[in-house]
Amino acid sequence: MAKELYLSGKERVMTDDEIIVSKTDLKGHITYGNDVFCNIADYSTKEIIGAPHSILRHPEMPRCIFKLFWERIESGREIFAYVVNRGKQGDHYWVLAHVTPSFDANGKITGYHSNRRKATNAAVKAIKVLYATLLAEEAKASDRKTGLRNSYQRLQEILKEKGVDYDEFVLAL
Amino acid sequence: MTSLSSLSRLKLTLVLLWLLFALFALYTAVAHGLIYAPIGFVALATAVLVVALRAHARLSGFLHETTEVCARIRSGDFEARVINLDEEDALRQLSDNVNGAIDICDAFVRESLLAMQAASEGRYYRKIRQEGMLGMFSHSVEGINRAIDFLKEKDEADARNKRMVALTIERIRRLVESASHGNLDERIESDGFEGEYQELVTNMNGLMETISDPLKESIRVLEKLSEGDLTDEVRERYEGVFDDIKQAVNNTIARLERIVAEIQLASTSVKDSADGISSASLDLSRRTENQSSSLAQTASAMEQITATVEQNTSSARMVNEVSLKAKEVALQGRQVMKEAVESMSLISASSEKIAHISHLIDEIASQTNLLAINAAVEASRAGEAGRGFAVVAEEVRSLARRSSDASKEIRALNQESMAQVKAGNEHVENAGDLLDKIVGSVAALTERITEITSASEEQTIGINEINAAIANMDQVTQENVTMVKQNSDAAGSLTELADDLNQLITFFQLDAARASAATA
Structure with a gap:
């Protein structure tokens, strides 16, 4: 992020029975966001429709996680990820995001759907350690591209060390 | 549809009301000559109508969109949402709730689908997240997650079973493979197997x-057997075919034991017999050799006898021939005698004729003489002419005289000859007698000699037969010698074999008690 984003440091917390729902087109532009989404991110529906999903991006999210996101969903698979998002006012909230592609009758991907649930404290605590490592990897690289490649590689190495695949790792948190 | 048609009716009612207002205003203006009040009425009514129509349009659009979204949801398209950009109001609340209902259905369907898909690929860790799922959704999530757990357990059990089956098959295959190559020591480690x-x-x-x-025990016993140890046997209790093996091995050993014991006895007995034969053979050999040398002596004596007899025979044959010749000569002599006698008779007859002839000659001579005298007389008469004649007559007279003389001499000789013929006849007769006697003697001699000859020949034949018999005996004796030698050798070999056999048999160790029982 070239532009320094304002962070309020205030955490917004979801309730157990809430689900943040959003839908995007193939390019990641928001086509739908539910009321939970609007409330927690302090956006109006008008503001989010047509906006890129990256407006929610928080600087503490490693870019390699989004790379993984896109790899997965563009190949038609689902992905779970713990994500910290930034609201319009600079507040942040942790979610367990579950992103899945939507298909038309011919099986062609028409867009993406995200269900986000409350992330448990234990999971957040654990994932923060991983993200810190990956962020450090991205930060120390000379350029963004190398940083992304290195952190992505690091993620694979860490998973390999743990002997699990990404989904198993995330869902076990 | 009801709401829509009622909205349309509402719209129609509003327009009709506005028309009523407008007509009323027009009537008021025409009837009462008023201008501003009706215009104000109509303007007010128009404003009210516009507001009402706008509200109507928004409500109708919302209802239309919501109806469409519901229809899409009904047809299974969970992408549909009611997009309401308005700020908070009753319709916004309604659309949020409609969307919320769709969201939860969408989330539930996606989650269920993906979780079941993951389960069908064996990724049982991917279950439906319980968060956000309320009421029946929550129950369904619980149910599906339980089903996934059940599938997982079943799959794991199946995998375990499969592993177990594979492991069992592999281990049994290895065991069988090993056993089929004769290795019966292989065992399956029971670690890692269950139930x-x-x-x-x-x-x-x-x-x-x-x-x-049973195989190992049989092998132990058979190995001992191969080392000659017949004292061991298969002792453990076995069933079925293994008991058959046990019985077969034990019976074999028992039978072998009996046979060995019998062979031991037999070989000792054979050895004794062979020794006996051996010494008898030596004795026989010695005697046969003696016999052989006696036969050789006999044969040489017989050869001498044969030579003597053959000499005798040939002498007798020669004597016979000689005597036959003598007889023949004597017979010829006799013939000659006969012929001599006949000749002599002829001579006598000739002599008589000669005497007669000489007498005739004599007479002729005397006649001739007389004639010659006469002639001479005549010749003398004849004188000279007769002289020649007188000479011839003289000569004839001389010849007559000489003839007369010769005739006299012939007569004398003839008489002498006749006398000698007579004497000769007698001699011949005597000689003939003697010759007859000789012939008789020769015949007797010949007969004897023939007898001797034939006796000699018979003797020779007899001797030849004896020789043949002796030669035969000699051959038989030689053969006997050879056979006795062979016999002796065989007996020696037999002794050695019996020794060897004894030696071999001592290889077997017998269970003393059983062996004595076996041979008893």
Whole structure:
């Protein structure tokens, strides 16, 4: 992020029975966001429709996680990820995001759907350690591209060390 | 549809009301000559109508969109949402709730689909997240997650079973492979097996014991047997075919034991017999050699006898020939005698004729003489002419005289000859007699000699037969010598063999008690 984003440091917390729902087109532009989404991110529906999903991006999210996101969903698979998002006012909230592609009758991907649930404290605590490592990897690289490649590689190495695949790792948190 | 048609009716009512207002205003203006009040009325009514129509349009659009979204949801398209950009109001609340209902259905369907898909690929860790799922959704999530857990357990059990089956098959295959190559020591490690597989493995191991134990014991016994030890036997209790093996091995050993014991006895007996034969053979050999030398002597004596007899025979044959010749000569002599006698008779007859002839000659001579005298007389008469004649007559007279003389001499000689013929006849007769006697003697001699000859020949034949018999005896004796030698050698070999056999048999160690029982 070239532009320094304002962070309020205030955490917004979801309730157990809430689900943040959003839908995007193939390019990641928001086509739908539910009321939970609007409330927690302090956006109006008008503001989010047509906006890129990256407006929610928080600087503490490693870019390699989004790379993984896109790899997965563009190949038609689902992905779970713990994500910290930034609201319009600079507040942040942790979610367990579950992103899945939507298909038309011919099986062609028409867009993406995200269900986000409350992330448990234990999971957040654990994932923060991983993200810190990956962020450090991205930060120390000379350029963004190398940083992304290195952190992505690091993620694979860490998973390999743990002997699990990404989904198993995330869902076990 | 009801709401829509009622909205349309509402719209129609509003327009009709506005028309009523407008007509009323127009009437008021025309009837009462008022201008501003009706215009104000109409303007007010128009404003009210516009507001009402706008509200109507928004409500109708919302209802239309919501109806469409609901229809899409009904047809299974969970992408549909009511997009309401308005700020908070009753319709916004309604659309949020409609969307919320769709969201939860969408989330539930996606989650269920993906979770089941993951489960069908064996990724059981991917279950439906319970968060956000309320009421029946929550129950369904619980149910599906339980089903996934059940599938997982079943799959794991299946995998475990499969592993167990594969492991069991692999271990049994190895065991069978090994056993089929004769290795019966291989066992399946029962670690890692569970339940009935462990039981199967234990049973397989037990089966291996069942097979290997009797075989091993039989091998032990047979190995001892191969070292000549007949004292061992298969002792453990076995069942079925293994008991058959046990019985077969033990019976073999028992039978072998009996045979060995019998062979021991027999070989000792054979050895004794062979020794006896051997010494008898030596004795026989010595005697046969003696016999052989006696026969050789006999043969040489017989040869001498044969030579003597053959000489005798040939002498007798010669004597016979000589005597036959003598007889023949004597017979010829006799013939000659006869012929001599006949000749002499002829001579006598000739002599008489000669005497007669000489007498005639004599007479002729005297006649001639007389004639010659006469002639001479005549000749003398004849004178000279007769002289020649007188000479011839003289000559004839001389010849007559000489003839007369010769005739006299012939007569004398003839008489002498006749006398000699007579004497000769007598001699011849005597000689003939003698010759007859000789012939008789020669015949007798010949007969004797012939007898001797034939006796000699018979003797020769007899001797030849004796010689042949002796030669035969000699040959037989030689053969006997050879056979006795062979016999002796065979007896020697037999002794050695019996010794060897004894030696070999001592290889076997017998169970003393059983062996004595076996041969008793």
